[in-house]
Amino acid sequence: MPDRRKFLKRAGYTTLSALLTMGFLQKDKQKEDHSTNTLAANYTSTNGNSPLRQLAAAKGKRYGAAIDGEFLQIEKDYANLLARECSIVTPNGELKWNATEPQPGKFTFESADAIANFCQKHNMELHGHTLFWYTGNPPWVPYPPTLQMIERHLTGVMGHYRNSPVLKSWDVANEIIADNENETDNATYGLRKGVKPELIRDLFKIAASVDSSKKFCINEFGIEGATWKSDRFLKMVEYLKNSGVKIDEAGIQSHLWFSTAYAFDEKGFNSVLKRLNDLGVKPRISELDIIIDTPLPDSIKKLDQMVADSYKRYLDLCFAADVDTVITWGITDRHTWIRHPDWMPAKFKNNPSMQPFLRPLPLDTNLQPKLARNAIAQAFQ
Template sequence: MNRKKFITTAIGAGLASSLIYKYLNPDSAISSASSETDILKQNKNLSLKAAASNVRKLYGTAISENVVQDINYANLISRECSVAVTEGAFKWIVIEPSPGQFNFAPADQAIKFCAMNHIKLRGHTLVWHMAKPDSLSYPPPLADIQRHFNGVMGRYRQNQTLYSWDIINEVVADRPEEAEDEYGLRKGVKREYVRDIFQIATGIDSSKEFAINDYGCEDTGWKQEKFLNLIKYLKKSGVKLDTVGLQSHMWFSKSYAWNETGFKNFLAQLKSIGVKPIITELDILIDNPLPKTISELDLMVADNYKRYLDACFTGGVDTILTWGLSDKYSWLRHPDYIPKKLLASKDFIRPLPYDANLQPKLARNAILQSFVNANIHI
């Protein structure tokens, strides 16, 4: 399936290349596992959204048109989530496929679903190089930005369900050779351009939270450095930038350890700059060598959920969104996006809190326990 078609049908997720990026530091010592006692605790009576609310936090999921038509899944979202993000409904190629021709139906449907279920909604995303009409250059000229932002942001200016906009998504290059200049943004994109589109957004609707969203910044390295420099530049320029979205499509392995200390330092730096980090697209895969059984895999996934979320809450994160609730609808199970290294082990792609039959897994327990314990980090 063509990637653009995949996005247009609002089934897809963030960025396929995130599958090959190691969010882990192989030079670190493998940290000890979280307490299995916590992970094995089962509390079906306490919803994830209630556990989050108890410590003044939000939990939610990505939603799309096709999954909310599954009544059992929709009910699960309603029970577990206080916040949601659309997979495709607000992306340029969907909402304005040709200049001045807007298709608000998918976005309106998402807002209606969220309003009916008392769920806050993030508007994702106004600008993304992977989700634009073929006729539109990247970065889009500011005249096109003005028209697009006026049309989309203007329509939802008074809406109380939609509370946040991802102004731009994945603007930092993955590596130096892909960058426009020493500042590390994608080819054609200058820092001043990013500043300008935030200023355009502010002129249309400053009542919403404004975010910049990216992947691959969770681990210490070149991309994280360039991402931090961009955030510092934008804040120093005086633009309205409230939150930083960390996608968090994560890989963990027995063979190399996650650099937890580096991640906590990163969150501390964001806080010192004056922006709030949130987790926007979390899912967890286990890298080779795979465990022998699904039960072992589920325990590894759960353990890493808890370690990651515990670190997030220590670092001031107050919003967690997984990229789906159930493995049934995970983008990582779609034939076009199954990681090559897991093609022979598709049953081991279990990255979300519920299994394909909408039954809770240990990952849900881990998320719940992280919220329950998060009060010590407030």
Template sequence: MASRAAQAQSFTPASAPDRPLAEIAQSRGFTYGCAVTAQLIAEEPQFAALVAQEAGILVPEYEAKFESLQPEAGRFDFAKLDALLSWAEHFRKPLRGHALVWHNSLPAWVPPVLAESRARAQGVMEAHFDRVLTHTRARIRDWDVVNEPVANPPGSDVPEPAGNSGDLRSTPWLRALGPDYIPMALRAARQRDATLRLTLNDYGVEADSPSAEEKRRRLLRLLRSLRDRNVPLDAVGIQAHLQMREAFNPAIFARFVRDIRALDLQVLITEMDVREVRPPVGDFVARDASVALRSHAFASAAFEGGARTLLTWGISDRWSWLHREQAVALDPGDVHRGLPYDWELNRKQMWRALARAFLGQGVG
């Protein structure tokens, strides 16, 4: 086996075409995109230019979540989402919707209202769908209808609260509506838009670990249950917030993607980035080589299994949530190098690793 240093030579500038990732991906029938925010598009011209150059599809980090769209009961605010949509349309880039039903990013008024009664909770869901899907119908053709419904097994970074049992995460929606909240949401979305791609999105299924294996089993049980009940569903999103401290087995992950595809469901990689183990500051070449190897292994396994779309959660380390969020950030003075471009907006080995994965090329 080649050494890690030798393998890294595959991800030098000469190892991939000097074309945008979206163009490289499209040449092989894949789609590459990234997450964006309205604020960055408006205030950071370098970010906007980079996204316009590299991405073929976009997803809003915040602007389509419940809290942003309906901050007060019955008062909807589409200004930021509309700004993103207009920018995306100018550059002829589709924008995914993220996310209609989620336990996070709920405004303060929602949980107590959901707790009033089942009928009240269903009414809140359907009223939100009515307004949002009507407003975005001509412009967004793929929504994460249900986000992160599967419970985290023991051993996960964020285990379920004590006393919670079953495959589903304990959320205000589950407590108000029971397990039927998922088919209820998917059917409501289909009723409002017969040709919308309905996606169920989740995380924590990528690693070669007991907790990830259990979460894969739980997600597959949920998907098979939905299929058995003829619940409308078109795609599964796998977030892919990868962590270098976790082992990864390409064969296991490719088989998991094939298992989902066998249910006649598309598979999207929706939020990919790489979180490093706390490394020594400054050893960028070695760090970037490790991140690139993991990115190539993961993307190649996803594509082998049948995924055709990959989005990263951002485009450059400079604007990544991995340094904005204290819970996942590195020590002061250092940032995760987990996106295709670095802080200075240079293409990294990760960019070239993704390019080679899209092209079906190995590491050497």
């Protein structure tokens, strides 16, 4: 499972007002909530027999999910589901620094290669996640790493997959923007403390020197609106473009919280998508899942409808801006990180009666399609 403890401290363990200032949510009581305000949409019988990968491909798009190598090996039904539904997958943790270079210069790829082999067998693409992150590192790697460490790591990992028939893209830089202005020493770009824009520039240059045949992505969370964080993220993307480095895509994670109590900042999100397109950096939805925040509905049926409505309306905005890749962070509630006891949001963890309402993914724990799955299908169509 991915190391999301710090993310949950930012999202689930903080107050609602803190979430609002971070850009996960945009509160506006005067606006209609276009994510959760109606049960009118019908997702009960939409192409249930057509794989999402097939529906997406018919429109020139791709659907995929985060994949867990451990469960891939021991749960045949889970493996079959991924093979049926996905044309692209992102490994949960198998390509992070602590998995691929646990000791300096000592590389291990057994777990990641097993996923790559699965992808090749089932005609799926593998997205490399991730080469540079503030966590998910072995204890001997500081943050930020030295350029010497970065060069050795990228040479080893990217070199191993240089000729891979399935790995076509990399998250070169992941979550480099601070959560707010108090957590950065760079007011212009908002980078995490200790990280200089020149280091990120050189990171991308080193990646291109190792293997320029892959698409390079910068991946970030909390930028789904007009916020301090999204503004700094866009400035950083512009800096990289102006520096002449190879940067092809921007991953918008979209770990989303919706509620009838506040509206989503559609205008702000549209501005983020437009700016990325204007810069020639294609947006992709890289880690999508949806939580319904309090006040919760009075039934799971209504909850599932709210989640489905949120998926459909969010993806409609994405596809209107020429997004062609959507990756959910998991495919089944059986293996969602948000249900893990270490990372479950505090308001749910402290109230067991609320926990059944954590249903963020397209299929339920029994691998049965929910309304969210059909809503995604409708959005692709």
